[in-house]
Amino acid sequence: MIKFRTMRDAHDANGEPLPDSQRMTAFGSFLRSSSLDELPELWNVVKGDMSLVGPRPLLMEYLPLYSAEQYRRHEVRPGVSGWAQINGRNAIEWEEKFKLDTWYVDNQSFLAGYEGDFPDDQESSGT
Numbered sequence: 001m002i003k004f005r006t007m008r009d010a011h012d013a014n015g016e017p018l019p020d021s022q023r024m025t026a027f028g029s030f031l032r033s034s035s036l037d038e039l040p041e042l043w044n045v046v047k048g049d050m051s052l053v054g055p056r057p058l059l060m061e062y063l064p065l066y067s068a069e070q071y072r073r074h075e076v077r078p079g080v081s082g083w084a085q086i087n088g089r090n091a092i093e094w095e096e097k098f099k100l101d102t103w104y105v106d107n108q109s110f111l112a113g114y115e116g117d118f119p120d121d122q123e124s125s126g127t
Contacts, residue, residue: 001041001044001049001050001057002040002041002043002044003037003040003041004028004031004036004037004039004040005028006024006025006027006028006029006031006032006037007020007023007024007025007028008023008024008025009023010022010023038080041080042080044080045080049077049078050077050078050079050080051076051077051078051079051080052079052080052081053079053080053081053082053104053108054076054077054078054079054082054104054108055073055074055076055078055079055082055084055101055104055105056078056079056081056082056084056085057078066098069098069102070098070101070102072101072102072105073098073101073102073105075105076104076105076108082100082101082104083100083101083103083104084096084097084100084101087100
């Protein structure tokens with residue numbers, strides 16, 4: 001997938017990546033705050049590698065951490081935006097993001113939002 005690089009590849013003496021705040025470039029900070037860093041993903045949609053709506057792609061290093069239920073997010077193409085972004089972006093917990101991603105896998109439809117078929121707070125939280 002095509003993406004803008006918004007951070008430097010900088011590590012400490014032990015080889016660990018520096019905190020994001022120390023690696024972020026000034027231009028990268030602007031791109032992220034304006035969400036323009038996502039612009040190249042439109043090319044990925046045109047190529048057919050991504051959809052406009054679907055679970056946001058995550059780093060490959062997270063794959064071994066997924067439960068079987070969480071892995072279901074890969075049953076559909078990744079998206080530029082997904083239910084987790086619509087329902088809180090980075091303000092919601094990791095588990096909640098996966099619940100919203102798997103809800104989308106089970107209920108995907110271009111018109112889902114227009115049909116009032118969004119999960120409400122009780123559905124998405126499992127209560």
